[in-house]
Amino acid sequence: MRSLDIASTGMQAQQTNVDVISNNIANMTTTGYKRQRAEFQDLIYQNMRRMGADSSDAGTVVPSGAQLGLGVKTSSISRINEQGTLQQTSNSLDLAIQGNGWIPVTLPSGDTAYTRDGTFGLSASGQIVTADGYTVGPGITIPTNATSVTIDASGDVQVETAGSTISTTVGQLQLAAFPNEAGLSAMGSNLFQSTTASGAAVLGAPSADGYGSLMQGYVEGSNVNVVTEITNLITAQRAYQMNSQVVTAADQMLQTLTTLK
Numbered sequence: 569m570r571s572l573d574i575a576s577t578g579m580q581a582q583q584t585n586v587d588v589i590s591n592n593i594a595n596m597t598t599t600g601y602k603r604q605r606a607e608f609q610d611l612i613y614q615n616m617r618r619m620g621a622d623s624s625d626a627g628t629v630v631p632s633g634a635q636l637g638l639g640v641k642t643s644s645i646s647r648i649n650e651q652g653t654l655q656q657t658s659n660s661l662d663l664a665i666q667g668n669g670w671i672p673v674t675l676p677s678g679d680t681a682y683t684r685d686g687t688f689g690l691s692a693s694g695q696i697v698t699a700d701g702y703t704v705g706p707g708i709t710i711p712t713n714a715t716s717v718t719i720d721a722s723g724d725v726q727v728e729t730a731g732s733t734i735s736t737t738v739g740q741l742q743l744a745a746f747p748n749e750a751g752l753s754a755m756g757s758n759l760f761q762s763t764t765a766s767g768a769a770v771l772g773a774p775s776a777d778g779y780g781s782l783m784q785g786y787v788e789g790s791n792v793n794v795v796t797e798i799t800n801l802i803t804a805q806r807a808y809q810m811n812s813q814v815v816t817a818a819d820q821m822l823q824t825l826t827t828l829k
Contacts, residue, residue, distance in 0.1 A: 570638065571818040577639030578811035581608050584642050585804040592792045593801075600684035600758050601790040602647045603797075609643040649749050652684075652791040654783060660717050661688040661696060664788045667780020669743030672769070673759060674703040682744050682769065685758035686787050696725075700757060708739035721781040723774040743779045744769035 588606040595601040619633030654664045663686035665671065670682035681702075688704055691697045694712060696704045710717055714727040723741035728734070746752065751765030762769055775781040 569818045569822060570636070571814055574637070574639040575811045575814035575818065577611065577641065578814070579808055581606075581640045581642055582804050582808040582811065584645075586801065586808070588645055589797055589801045589804060592797050593794070596790050596792040596794060596797075598758070598790050599687055599787050600652065601792065602649050602652075602684070603790070603792045604645050604647050606642060607644045607646060608640050611638045611641055613637050646750055647752075647754075648791065650791050651788070653789040654786045655789050656786055658785075659687075659689075660785060661690065661719075662686055662785055662787050663688060663719060663741075664783045664786035665743065665774075665780045666783055668778060669745055669772075669774065669780045670760070670769075672705050672742065672744050672771070673698055674707070675759075676702070679761070680769070681755060681759040681761055682752070683758050683760065684788055705741045706739060708741070710738065719782060719784040721775050721783070723782055741774065741782065742771045743774050744771055745778055746770070 585606045588604050592603045613635040615633065615635055617630055617634040619630055619635075621630045621633070622628070623630050651666070654666065663671070665684060665686065670684060671686065673681045673683055675681055683698065685698070687699050688696050689699070690710060691701060691703075694709045696708050696710065698704060708725050710725075710727060711729055713729045715730055716728045718726045718728075718735065719741070720726070723743070724737055725739045725741065726735040726737050729736070746762065746769060747767035748765060751763050751767070752760040753763050753766075754760055772779045
């Protein structure tokens with residue numbers, strides 16, 4: 569019976585939906601996390617009577633026909649890149665992006681990754697690094713005798729050193745923009761890599777046209793809305809239950825057929 573196969577695709581689709589929702593909820597406190605949404609497409613249709621086919625020798629045609637759908641499939645799991653809530657911290661090196669853009673990060677392999685997680689610190693050599701020790705941006709080094717670090721909205725990094733009241737610029741952070749942010753590939757650890765789908769990164773100064781501004785002493789929180797996710801979870805659970813009831817009904821119909829004498 570087709571209904572068994574159709575209902576099974578529905579159950580698989582809703583299981584994927586629940587997996588995505590559970591990942592969103594699990595990352596509701598992850599810095600810079602962007603929630604995801606599962607999207608679905610209907611499967612191929614079986615034409616039992618094709619619309620537009622001749623229905624007589626007089627030239628009459630079938631107006632609507634009869635097509636039977638064969639279920640559902642997952643088409644994509646998209647990432648919703650809307651702004652998360654900015655949260656103030658006590659770390660002068662923490663940075664939040666307000667608006668568009670990603671912070672470039674140099675991986676140990678030499679490849680470049682991108683992140684919205686601005687939880688930064690200093691390495692043993694004084695470079696600004698991520699929580700995993702990866703170099704941020706162009707590799708800005710803070711002098712060991714620096715008494716304060718100031719990072720303005722345009723990414724300029726200025727320091728004051730002991731015995732001096734004059735600020736010195738030691739570098740400028742950059743942001744990366746992409747033609748299609750949805751095409752970025754997640755690596756885990758709040759890092760992303762560019763792909764053919766995302767297009768190449770276009771670097772620019774923060775606060776420039778098309779780029780967001782930096783806020784020192786803040787990090788961007790997750791954009792997960794718990795109420796929305798719980799509502800979506802209930803909807804997915806009910807849809808899963810209804811598909812399972814279709815399987816039960818189809819099984820009962822088959823049992824009826826097998827008992828006919």
